[in-house]
Amino acid sequence: VLVAAREMLAEGGIEAMTMRALARRLDVAPNALYSHVANKTDLLDALLDDLLAAVPVPEPGSRDPIAALADLMTATYAVLTAHPNLVPLYLARQGARGPHAVQLGAVMDALLSGAGVSPVNATEARRVLIVHTIGFAAFAGAPTEPDTRPLSFDSSQRTFDRSLRWLLAGITQTAGDIEPNQQSRRPQE
Amino acid sequence: VLVAAREMLAEGGIEAMTMRALARRLDVAPNALYSHVANKTDLLDALLDDLLAAVPVPEPGSRDPIAALADLMTATYAVLTAHPNLVPLYLARQGARGPHAVQLGAVMDALLSGAGVSPVNATEARRVLIVHTIGFAAFAGAPTEPDTRPLSFDSSQRTFDRSLRWLLAGITQTAGDIEPNQQSRRPQE
DNA sequence: ACCTGAACACCGTTCAAGT
DNA sequence: ACCTGAACACCGTTCAAGT
Numbered sequence: 001v002l003v004a005a006r007e008m009l010a011e012g013g014i015e016a017m018t019m020r021a022l023a024r025r026l027d028v029a030p031n032a033l034y035s036h037v038a039n040k041t042d043l044l045d046a047l048l049d050d051l052l053a054a055v056p057v058p059e060p061g062s063r064d065p066i067a068a069l070a071d072l073m074t075a076t077y078a079v080l081t082a083h084p085n086l087v088p089l090y091l092a093r094q095g096a097r098g099p100h101a102v103q104l105g106a107v108m109d110a111l112l113s114g115a116g117v118s119p120v121n122a123t124e125a126r127r128v129l130i131v132h133t134i135g136f137a138a139f140a141g142a143p144t145e146p147d148t149r150p151l152s153f154d155s156s157q158r159t160f161d162r163s164l165r166w167l168l169a170g171i172t173q174t175a176g177d178i179e180p181n182q183q184s185r186r187p188q189e
Numbered sequence: 190v191l192v193a194a195r196e197m198l199a200e201g202g203i204e205a206m207t208m209r210a211l212a213r214r215l216d217v218a219p220n221a222l223y224s225h226v227a228n229k230t231d232l233l234d235a236l237l238d239d240l241l242a243a244v245p246v247p248e249p250g251s252r253d254p255i256a257a258l259a260d261l262m263t264a265t266y267a268v269l270t271a272h273p274n275l276v277p278l279y280l281a282r283q284g285a286r287g288p289h290a291v292q293l294g295a296v297m298d299a300l301l302s303g304a305g306v307s308p309v310n311a312t313e314a315r316r317v318l319i320v321h322t323i324g325f326a327a328f329a330g331a332p333t334e335p336d337t338r339p340l341s342f343d344s345s346q347r348t349f350d351r352s353l354r355w356l357l358a359g360i361t362q363t364a365g366d367i368e369p370n371q372q373s374r375r376p377q378e
Numbered sequence: 379a380c381c382t383g384a385a386c387a388c389c390g391t392t393c394a395a396g397t
Numbered sequence: 398a399c400c401t402g403a404a405c406a407c408c409g410t411t412c413a414a415g416t
Contacts, residue, residue, distance in 0.1 A: 018388090019389080028400075029400070030390080127328070128351075131325055133409050135323065155313075163356060170355025183371065208408080220411075382415075382416105390405105394401105394402095395400105
């Protein structure tokens with residue numbers, strides 16, 4: 001039922017994903033869909049949260065929380081860029097709200113806490129990381145300026161990785177509401 | 190002609206901005222609009238680039254290029270958050286392409302160059318800053334997780350400012366394809 | 379140069395009715 | 398529980414024609 005919708009999105013993008021086209025693909029009258037789904041919005045929200053289930057959650061007893069956090073965001077970035085048609089929907093909805101999104105948020109909080117980030121800072125840090133990841137996924141593969149030829153996948157990935165390192169370094173440096181002189185780790189290489 | 194469209198967007202948001210509603214507001218037949226505008230897409234693109242004209246461009250002979258860059262991004266963030274209905278369009282179009290967008294990109298390049306950032310790194314840095322600014326503008330004022338009550342304006346602003354500082358620190362530290370031991374400035378306070 | 383009437387090919391959604 | 402027929406209130410856009 002939902003898988004057909006996912007296929008449509010993968011093929012034709014968002015604007016091709018209409019209720020009537022979906023019904024056409026299922027050889028069914030358009031209104032028949034409303035026996036399975038309340039809204040088009042509900043349908044899309046379900047698809048968005050389903051995608052987040054593909055993000056691998058790290059082991060709880062991980063040694064280095066910051067490294068685990070970097071891996072988590074990189075994995076999320078990979079999942080999002082693998083489904084570019086869905087990314088604008090995350091932006092339009094300003095993030096997902098489903099159970100998988102909530103779970104990922106809890107994991108991020110646990111990792112930030114494990115890294116010594118105070119709760120009040122963790123809220124900001126989580127926000128920064130989420131916005132950053134979705135934002136970069138949205139821009140992956142598209143030129144930001146007309147004089148720039150489309151960036152290669154590698155280039156987008158490298159830019160994301162680098163800025164992610166910058167943010168994580170900033171987060172750890174201001175971890176406990178104080179400014180230690182890079183006590184934990186300085187970003188080298 | 191275009192000002193009516195801007196008013197509609199300010200009032201009702203994107204989904205209220207339809208060609209037919211715009212024609213209604215102008216007491217005109219829907220197809221009459223096509224004497225002034227090629228497409229709905231063209232109309233929206235024009236609106237997007239117009240908004241960027243409101244971003245103040247810093248003096249060319251500024252002393253501290255990094256501070257000027259921070260001011261530029263903060264000003265852009267302010268302009269975007271002042272027109273929240275337009276921000277999703279920047280995301281959908283993955284940035285603006287008009288003359289004002291090009292000009293701002295050139296200013297950013299000049300500032301990055303003035304800060305000692307090599308051209309190859311400047312391309313990445315500009316991309317990071319643009320994505321970051323638009324991304325945060327998109328999420329300003331909306332909770333990223335259901336258990337979070339809507340963030341205050343101040344909180345959004347502070348999160349943006351802080352992450353902007355992190356990114357600028359990261360950019361300057363890796364300025365010339367080498368890793369100086371924070372020769373230029375370490376983020377203190 | 380700018381507008382209109384009429385039309386085309388669509389949308390999402392609802393209501394009543396069937397099995 | 399699941400589907401259909403018919404309808405409602407919309408879209409963006411084009412074409413031919415008017416001034």
